[in-house]
Amino acid sequence: MKGRLGLRFVAIGYLAALLAFPVGLVFYRAFEHGVDAFWEAMTTPDAQHAFWLTVEMVAIAVPLNTAFGVLCALVLVRQNFRGKALLNAAVDLPFAVSPVVIGLALILIYGRDGWIGDWLIENGIRVIFSTPGMILATIFVSLPFVVREVVPVLREIGTEQEQAAETLGASPLQTFFRITLPAIRWGVAYGVVLTTARALGEFGAVSIVSGKLSGQTETLTLLVENRFQRFDLAGAYAASVVLAILALLTLLSMNLLRPKEGR
Amino acid sequence: MGIVVENVGKKYGDFVALDDVSLNVRDGSLTALLGPSGGGKSTLLRVIAGLEEPDTGTVVIDGEDATGVPARKRGVGFVFQHYAPFKHMTVRDNVAFGLKIRKREKAEIDERVRELLELVHLEGFAHRYPSQLSGGQRQRMALARALAVKPKVLLLDEPFGALDATVRKELRAWLRRLHDEMNVTTVFVTHDQEEAMEVAEQIVVLNHGAIEQVGAPQDLYDRPANDFVMHFIGPVAPLGKRWLRPHDLDILLEPEPGASEATVQHVLHLGFEVRVEVKVEGGEETWVQTTRDRARELELADGQQVWLRPAHDPVLEPEAAA
Numbered sequence: 001m002k003g004r005l006g007l008r009f010v011a012i013g014y015l016a017a018l019l020a021f022p023v024g025l026v027f028y029r030a031f032e033h034g035v036d037a038f039w040e041a042m043t044t045p046d047a048q049h050a051f052w053l054t055v056e057m058v059a060i061a062v063p064l065n066t067a068f069g070v071l072c073a074l075v076l077v078r079q080n081f082r083g084k085a086l087l088n089a090a091v092d093l094p095f096a097v098s099p100v101v102i103g104l105a106l107i108l109i110y111g112r113d114g115w116i117g118d119w120l121i122e123n124g125i126r127v128i129f130s131t132p133g134m135i136l137a138t139i140f141v142s143l144p145f146v147v148r149e150v151v152p153v154l155r156e157i158g159t160e161q162e163q164a165a166e167t168l169g170a171s172p173l174q175t176f177f178r179i180t181l182p183a184i185r186w187g188v189a190y191g192v193v194l195t196t197a198r199a200l201g202e203f204g205a206v207s208i209v210s211g212k213l214s215g216q217t218e219t220l221t222l223l224v225e226n227r228f229q230r231f232d233l234a235g236a237y238a239a240s241v242v243l244a245i246l247a248l249l250t251l252l253s254m255n256l257l258r259p260k261e262g263r
Numbered sequence: 264m265g266i267v268v269e270n271v272g273k274k275y276g277d278f279v280a281l282d283d284v285s286l287n288v289r290d291g292s293l294t295a296l297l298g299p300s301g302g303g304k305s306t307l308l309r310v311i312a313g314l315e316e317p318d319t320g321t322v323v324i325d326g327e328d329a330t331g332v333p334a335r336k337r338g339v340g341f342v343f344q345h346y347a348p349f350k351h352m353t354v355r356d357n358v359a360f361g362l363k364i365r366k367r368e369k370a371e372i373d374e375r376v377r378e379l380l381e382l383v384h385l386e387g388f389a390h391r392y393p394s395q396l397s398g399g400q401r402q403r404m405a406l407a408r409a410l411a412v413k414p415k416v417l418l419l420d421e422p423f424g425a426l427d428a429t430v431r432k433e434l435r436a437w438l439r440r441l442h443d444e445m446n447v448t449t450v451f452v453t454h455d456q457e458e459a460m461e462v463a464e465q466i467v468v469l470n471h472g473a474i475e476q477v478g479a480p481q482d483l484y485d486r487p488a489n490d491f492v493m494h495f496i497g498p499v500a501p502l503g504k505r506w507l508r509p510h511d512l513d514i515l516l517e518p519e520p521g522a523s524e525a526t527v528q529h530v531l532h533l534g535f536e537v538r539v540e541v542k543v544e545g546g547e548e549t550w551v552q553t554t555r556d557r558a559r560e561l562e563l564a565d566g567q568q569v570w571l572r573p574a575h576d577p578v579l580e581p582e583a584a585a
Contacts, residue, residue, distance in 0.1 A: 160347035163314055164405075166334045167341040168361035168412060178360075182351040 023244060030237035041238035046215045050223040051242065053131070057206075057219065058199045061138040065195050069146025070181075070188060076147070077154040091147050094140055102140050103208025106133060129211035134219070137205035142198040146191030153187035154180075189254050196250045200243060220246075264290035264326055265448050266311060266416055271320030273306055273472075280306040281317065282472040288416075288450055288465070290325075293442045295463035296452045299495070303472040304452045305420055311450065312418050313337045325415045325448075340409030340447075342419040346401045348393035354380070354404050355389040361412035379407040382441070399430040410445070419451035423458060435462050456496050460484070468492050484508075500549045507573055509552035514539065514561055515570040522570035525549075530563050539563060543571065 030038055041047065076088055094102065109115045110127035120127055127133040161183065165175040181188075203221040210217040218226065220243050227236040266288040273281040281303045288294050296304035309315035311322055313334035321330045329337050349357050358379055362372045380386050383403035393401055402422065409417060422438065423431040439462050442449050453459050459466050460480040468475040468483065468491075475495075476488040487493035493506055500509040502523065515522055524544040531538040537558040539551045551571065563569075 160343050160345065161349055163334070164341065164343060164347040164349070164408075165360065167312060167314070167337075167339060168408065169335045169364045170360075171335065174364060179349060 026237055026240050026244070029233070030241040032237075033234060037234060038238045038241070041232075041235040042242060046218065047223060047235075047239065049215050050218045050220050050239070053134075053218065054200060054220045054243075054246075056131070057135050057138050058196055060135050061142055061199045062192060062195050064139055065143055066146050066188065066192055068143070069191055069195075070150055070184070072147045073150035073154055073184075074180075077151055078159070091144050094143050099137075099141050099202065099204030099206075100208060103137055103205035106136055106140070106205070106209050110136070128209050129213070129217060131217065133209040134206050134217060137209050138199045138202050141202050141205050142195045145194040145198060146188065149191035149194065150184055150187045153184045157183045189257065193250050193254045197247045200246050200250075265292065266325075266450070267321075267323040268307070268311065269321045269323070271307070271310055271317045271322065273303075273310060273315065273317050279472045281310065284320070284469075284472070284474055286467060286474065286477065288448060290448055291446050292448060292464050293439070293462065294450045294465045294467060295459035296450060296467050296469055297456060297459040297495070298454065298469035298475075300454055302469045304454075304467075304469045306472075307469065308418050308420055308450060308452050311416070312339050312341045314341070338412075338415040340412065340414030340417045342402070342405045342409050342417070342422055344421040344424055346393075346405035348396075348401055348405060350393055353390050353392055354385060354396070357393065357404055358407045358411050360408060365412065375411060379411055382410075383407045397430075398426050399434060402426065402434065406441075410447075414447065416448040416450065417445075419449070421453060422451050423453070423455075431458075438462060460496075466496075468495060470495075498552065500551065501547060502543065502549055502571060502573065503547075505573075509538075509550050511574045512549075512551045513572045513574050514551055514553065514557075514563070515572055516561060518570050519572060522572040525569055525571050527563055527565055527567040527569055529565060530558065532558075537563075541569065541571065 042051070072087075072091060076084065076091075107114060107117075107128055109117065110120060110133060111117045112121065112128070114128075117128065125132070127136070157180075161179050162175050165179045170178065201221060202219075203225070206219055207222060207225070210219070210222060212218060212222055212226065214226065220239050224236050224239045224243070227233075227239065266286070268284060268286040268288075271281050271284045272279075284303070284307060286307075296307060298304045306315060310317045311324070313322075313329065313332060317330070321328060323329060324337060324339070334341075349360065352360070355376055358376045359372050362375060367375075376389070377386075380389055383406055385400060385403055385407065388396065388400065388404075393404065396404065402425075406419075423434055426434065435458060438451075451462070463480065465477065466480055466483055467477045470491055476483060476492045478486075483492060483496045487496060490506065493499055498509050499506045500512060501507075502512065518524065525541040527539060528542055528548070529540040531540070532555070535555055537553050537555055539553060539558070540548070541551060542548050549571075561569075
């Protein structure tokens with residue numbers, strides 16, 4: 001009995017000290033001078049722009065990574081080919097490589113003097129120091145989540161239901177949308193939540209490729225850093241809280257959807 | 264009509280799953296593919312369904328060459344060993360699946376689903392999910408789902424394998440009745456010879472990817488083509504260099520030309536059946552299956568001296584048995 005209580009104490013204490021307390025403190029500091037001060041800090045043009053830019057990046061990166069993640073998981077689980085192990089390892093690359101390196105790599109390709117950067121700039125397409133580059137960076141760092149959540153679920157459901165659908169006359173596309181997708185929906189949902197959280201919070205890679213132009217290429221995370229460095233601590237806390245709330249909403253939305261599954 | 268399989272071969276790497284298999288399944292018949300696991304019976308069923316592509320050979324279903332035709336266009340109903348229920352759909356939606364894919368009218372779908380659920384005795388379960396059904400109910404749901412699209416042939420992979428013994432017995436009789444009613448060409452896979460004998464009109468014995476024998480249950484039992492079928496399809500007892508059915512051995516109390524001298528080792532009373540374990544002169548051990556009345560008449564006791572004689576000509580000639 002004592003041992004179990006001890007374990008619980010350690011687990012909760014660890015979370016409290018390292019997660020709950022610091023995050024709680026940020027919330028406290030953000031509202032220290034009242035809701036008005038918080039509201040003011042978040043309604044400046046730069047803050048508004050950062051908010052909507054972050055939303056835009058998430059809105060583009062998450063659907064793309066969801067579609068690719070499901071496709072990639074299908075390939076990894078259902079197909080056998082040479083180089084499959086390589087693909088499997090490559091998916092985890094964004095976990096292994098530091099976001100800063102990812103940012104630099106993007107500049108090497110799309111930046112001035114980059115691999116295809118000059119050609120793109122000549123044709124009027126700006127990738128680096130602009131939204132496309134930031135979206136690419138976000139996609140890169142949040143890529144593995146859907147794949148990693150969906151692969152085990154696909155393995156578990158097996159292929160019998162799909163074969164049954166096939167013998168009943170369903171085309172591959174019908175089988176996917178009516179059988180496979182509903183069967184893996186919770187894996188996908190969880191992957192989407194993690195992808196969203198990661199995309200919202202990305203700093204390193206986006207920081208490198210963005211150029212950090214206030215009101216142009218500044219996301220919420222970059223806004224936090226910018227304000228922090230300008231000693232605008234209240235403003236930094238406010239932006240942090242907005243980020244945290246967005247992430248919490250994402251988690252909450254999944255938990256709200258989930259009970260319907262219980263049948 | 265029915266199903267015609269010609270020279271079908273299938274390999275997985277070095278493993279030969281099907282070796283030049285040819286088979287005729289008569290229109291409207293009820294056929295069992297029987298054999299030990301790994302014998303190729305499930306592979307053959309899946310080749311017929313189009314779930315597996317043969318390396319060589321052709322499959323003709325209902326007079327049409329189906330080789331190379333995808334499973335969804337073959338018009339086969341397939342019941343999987345573990346039923347493969349669509350877990351996120353109700354029983355009703357499971358059964359309606361094939362009809363919805365075919366874009367039938369809603370009223371027609373409702374009517375057909377109601378009909379089928381009645382047929383498989385699941386009327387009250389339309390709005391349940393597969394997880395709320397027992398194994399037997401799930402199996403009947405899978406059957407209704409396969410029958411909904413009026414398949415030309417019905418294929419079942421180990422249909423009773425995952426059920427407990429009593430449910431299995433019930434479903435066997437029920438499947439036979441259902442087949443008589445529906446009259447759809449039906450092929451099922453089993454490794455249980457008793458099940459095959461009880462349900463099927465025709466049995467195909469498969470071993471090591473090849474057909475050993477095809478015939479009515481009675482034929483296989485009385486006239487097995489070879490040693491394997493003899494052993495697989497029923498009990499056997501050795502006498503001299505031949506194999507016999509243990510009930511085809513007569514026990515005599517007096518010597519007779521052609522009869523072998525033996526000593527009773529053990530008499531086992533199993534109700535109607537009595538099993539007599541004997542040791543033939545020369546040391547060979549065998550056994551005789553007889554009835555309670557016959558055993559009583561002979562007053563058999565352990566250690567008793569008897570003579571054994573084949574009741575009629577051996578079912579399998581010694582050469583074939585070798």
